[in-house]
Amino acid sequence: MEFIKDIHREKIATGKPAISFEFFPPKTEKGEAQLFHAVLPELLKIQPDYCSVTYGAGGSTRGKTLEMVSRIQKDFQLTCMSHLTCVNATREEVNQVLIEANKSGIKNILALRGDPPGGKGDFQATEGGFTYSKDLVAFIRSEFDFSIGVAGFPEGHIDCKEGREVDWDRLKEKVDSGADFIITQLFFDNDDFFRFRDHLVKKTGMTKPIIPGILSVLSTRQIKRFTELCGASIPESMLNRLDDLAEDDAAATEFGIEHAVRQCEALLDAGVPGLHFYCLNKSYSTNRIVDALSRYR
Numbered sequence: 001m002e003f004i005k006d007i008h009r010e011k012i013a014t015g016k017p018a019i020s021f022e023f024f025p026p027k028t029e030k031g032e033a034q035l036f037h038a039v040l041p042e043l044l045k046i047q048p049d050y051c052s053v054t055y056g057a058g059g060s061t062r063g064k065t066l067e068m069v070s071r072i073q074k075d076f077q078l079t080c081m082s083h084l085t086c087v088n089a090t091r092e093e094v095n096q097v098l099i100e101a102n103k104s105g106i107k108n109i110l111a112l113r114g115d116p117p118g119g120k121g122d123f124q125a126t127e128g129g130f131t132y133s134k135d136l137v138a139f140i141r142s143e144f145d146f147s148i149g150v151a152g153f154p155e156g157h158i159d160c161k162e163g164r165e166v167d168w169d170r171l172k173e174k175v176d177s178g179a180d181f182i183i184t185q186l187f188f189d190n191d192d193f194f195r196f197r198d199h200l201v202k203k204t205g206m207t208k209p210i211i212p213g214i215l216s217v218l219s220t221r222q223i224k225r226f227t228e229l230c231g232a233s234i235p236e237s238m239l240n241r242l243d244d245l246a247e248d249d250a251a252a253t254e255f256g257i258e259h260a261v262r263q264c265e266a267l268l269d270a271g272v273p274g275l276h277f278y279c280l281n282k283s284y285s286t287n288r289i290v291d292a293l294s295r296y297r
């Protein structure tokens with residue numbers, strides 16, 4: 001299995017984008033069987049460069065996340081990154097997770113602070129734990145040999161009341177603590193991404209790969225809930241169209257694919273080094289989008 005920093009370096013050298021997918025640990029055996037026997041084999045047809053598995057809210061999927069990452073690497077020989085958060089964990093507990101990850105052959109960690117348990121209120125660091133993801137990044141860098149990714153927020157992080165540029169400056173500090181690449185929160189207006197990238201590159205001197213996170217809409221209700229939780233916005237014209245399709249998930253899915261293809265084409269034309277798809281443990285939309293981007297690969 002490879003370090004993702006090397007995958008990005010190799011892809012950038014060839015001028016082709018790295019394509020990656022994100023999964024979450026299924027809650028049921030049926031969901032897990034579906035992921036391993038149907039979704040992953042389908043997604044592999046479009047030859048992804050790597051994938052990742054989320055860490056459940058409140059650290060709830062700790063063991064499951066590592067188990068899934070190892071199984072994906074073993075069953076499909078696909079490099080897989082484990083997400084890791086600081087929620088409900090002391091430094092020693094985080095250390096144990098990292099030791100276990102290392103033993104299981106995991107080479108890549110997406111280092112995150114995480115959200116407060118229940119998703120509400122201010123984040124409180126666990127006693128003896130980490131307050132910000134940059135502290136986690138620094139810890140991993142000093143103790144282990146993982147390639148480290150961090151989260152970036154093209155519209156600014158939802159908790160950052162000082163404005164998005166302050167949040168982006170903090171992202172630079174986070175990267176300077178030892179991260180190798182950035183994966184962004186979902187966004188629908190590429191201008192948000194370009195402003196964010198311009199600030200990072202031109203104002204802070206960022207040189208690490210900045211990978212846009214792409215979500216293809218599956219239903220109006222679902223995307224309204226997601227964006228409310230993470231603080232991303234839906235452009236007015238898109239929202240109007242989605243409101244028209246509120247009772248028709250199949251049509252909303254088609255609209256989501258069309259929007260994502262246009263969005264990805266414009267991002268690739270503007271030279272992004274990769275695309276990270278929030279595929280929500282499904283293959284249909286992501287396969288259609290990546291197929292439509294074949295001329296870039």
Ligand SMILES: Cc1cc2nc3c(=O)[nH]c(=O)nc-3n(C[C@H](O)[C@H](O)[C@H](O)COP(=O)(O)OP(=O)(O)OC[C@H]3O[C@@H](n4cnc5c(N)ncnc54)[C@H](O)[C@@H]3O)c2cc1C
Nearest residue numbers: 054055083112113114132133151157159160167183184185
């Ligand atoms: C690609 C991606 C994957 C994700 N995967 C998961 C997952 O698997 N599991 C999960 O639970 N969540 C996940 N999240 C959500 C993430 O955990 C939340 O958005 C969380 O609220 C912030 O995490 P962070 O790592 O960006 O935090 P941080 O970088 O620590 O930032 C959190 C807040 O603190 C502020 N801040 C940073 N440094 C300072 C400072 N020195 N002083 C004052 N304020 C500061 C920032 O501006 C920001 O508002 C993911 C998000 C993304 C974009």
